[in-house]
Amino acid sequence: MSRLLYQSFLQHISLSEEDFQHILRHFHPRTIKKKTLFLREGMTTTTIAFILKGTVRAYYLSDAGIEQVNQLALEQHWIGDLYAFLKSEPARQYIEALEDTEILAVNGHDLEQLYDAYPQLERYFRILFQNAYIHTQQRLNASLHVPAIERYRQLIERNPAIGLRVPLIHIASYLGITPESLSRIRKQLAQV
Amino acid sequence: MSRLLYQSFLQHISLSEEDFQHILRHFHPRTIKKKTLFLREGMTTTTIAFILKGTVRAYYLSDAGIEQVNQLALEQHWIGDLYAFLKSEPARQYIEALEDTEILAVNGHDLEQLYDAYPQLERYFRILFQNAYIHTQQRLNASLHVPAIERYRQLIERNPAIGLRVPLIHIASYLGITPESLSRIRKQLAQV
């Protein structure tokens, strides 16, 4: 199962099997039951995790008490409050499993030690972080200039599994629209 | 004038006057006349620059030929196509001076050499980059959940100079609304 993590590393850096096994010792397997929280606002454990199996959503709670989903993650993606992780501040996000989910978690302190021992690993995370930045830039641009129906179409096209495994209500929040609107968008797309 | 750059460094790292002077040699002063481009799509010089004086906007050109402003920068901010810079790809952005602007430019190659000599400098840029990411996250969230009038109010509150020195048409594009809408928003805010 942890093969998935090794494969993810190999996509961006080179890493021997032996080194991987050593790194893996600092990653803690954990299961998150459906509808339970992996992270909640105010928590201070600066942990990030790699998803081996399952689905997860990350969201903020607005002042008005609205859940604002900002990430939908499936297998082979990382989750965590990057803001809190980088700034070493308490978490602002909530992260909830949408299915029974298996993850490999690592905390920031261990990670920094691993950076010293395996500089490639720091490279891996820097690339991951850069990609996250670029992805956010593109989402921002799309949110300002691309209509919701098209954003939904592209999301599903790039990641069909999200359409099948994530409840509509959370996809709507991720796209920044109401569930009613997304329901109508789906109806409209189905007709064509 | 280059004092501004030194001050910016000191906000995040410690750096001796002597080291700064050495670093400064790799930064090239340049003036960009109002309404001329510092960067245009397809250019390959992976350069980023620090603004000493003036105003600048960065934008993408959509398929439909619409200019989509994604950054408005005044003194003491960095400009450049971060995406192209990080990926070493040709630029996708345009960057234009809105006033006669004085910058200090550094190219990626020199910067990497400076990283080796002054590790603090790499730290400075990593922090800068992280902040850019966080800022983009917040803008994304706001674009999805905060109405345009409120986004404008907050922008002006945080940076009053933008309201005075940047033409309405570019602020509107930055906020993702039409100039007509922003004009009405201004009228509405003025009445209160």
Add this chain to the structure above:
DNA sequence: CGAAAATTTGACATGACTCAACTGGAGTGG
């Protein structure tokens, strides 16, 4: 001064929201 661009204003269209009611399926407890 005069042309070109930016800004404002009006009229109308449209996409998305809110509120409300209804439907159907998943999960729960007896």
Add this chain to the structure above:
DNA sequence: CCACTCCAGTTGAGTCATGTCAAATTTTCG
């Protein structure tokens, strides 16, 4: 295992924010 509850999803009606198109006005700049 069934009946019940609850909640996600759907649908309809009315409203509002923002967009589009067009024209008038103001500002900028050669």
